[in-house]
Amino acid sequence: MPHQLMPVTIKRVYDPVSRADGARVLVDRLWPRGLAKAGAALDEWLRDLSPSNELRKWYHARPQQWETFRKRYLKELAAPTAEKDLQKLYELSQKKKHITLLYASKNETHNNAAVLKELLEGRRKPPTGTGQAGLKGSRSREAAVRRH
Numbered sequence: 001m002p003h004q005l006m007p008v009t010i011k012r013v014y015d016p017v018s019r020a021d022g023a024r025v026l027v028d029r030l031w032p033r034g035l036a037k038a039g040a041a042l043d044e045w046l047r048d049l050s051p052s053n054e055l056r057k058w059y060h061a062r063p064q065q066w067e068t069f070r071k072r073y074l075k076e077l078a079a080p081t082a083e084k085d086l087q088k089l090y091e092l093s094q095k096k097k098h099i100t101l102l103y104a105s106k107n108e109t110h111n112n113a114a115v116l117k118e119l120l121e122g123r124r125k126p127p128t129g130t131g132q133a134g135l136k137g138s139r140s141r142e143a144a145v146r147r148h
Contacts, residue, residue, distance in 0.1 A: 008121055009021065010100070010103065011102060012108065013026060014104070021100040022100060023044070025092065026042050027101050028050050029051075032104040033104070046085040046089055048085040049112070055076060058072075069110075070115055077115075
């Protein structure tokens with residue numbers, strides 16, 4: 001029987017909190033402007049899963065370069081700096097029935113949360129390289145993703 005993927009939603013952190021959100025995970029490096037920490041109702045804030053400041057600024061100036069941004073971001077996710085938070089995200093996705101990845105970007109379709117959603121749903125290959133190699137259980141997770 002194929003491995004069942006749990007539902008993943010992405011939404012702006014400024015949108016109203018909903019019971020349907022499940023585990024709420026902020027995946028931005030900077031705290032969203034004008035938002036009180038209590039109002040965000042977060043389960044996790046995984047800062048190191050966000051694009052580097054350089055990549056974020058590059059993409060902001062070139063929003064038409066989505067595919068290039070996506071490739072560069074996946075490469076950053078393979079770096080050792082993202083390893084711990086990527087492991088937390090995979091663990092949380094295995095424990096919860098539903099997960100919502102929160103972002104502050106005004107672009108609701110092309111943002112880092114959309115890339116992370118693809119990873120969790122198995123539509124993109126998990127990052128490989130020095131960062132991913134050390135993750136506990138990453139081989140079985142990668143095998144499950146490849147089956148989809």
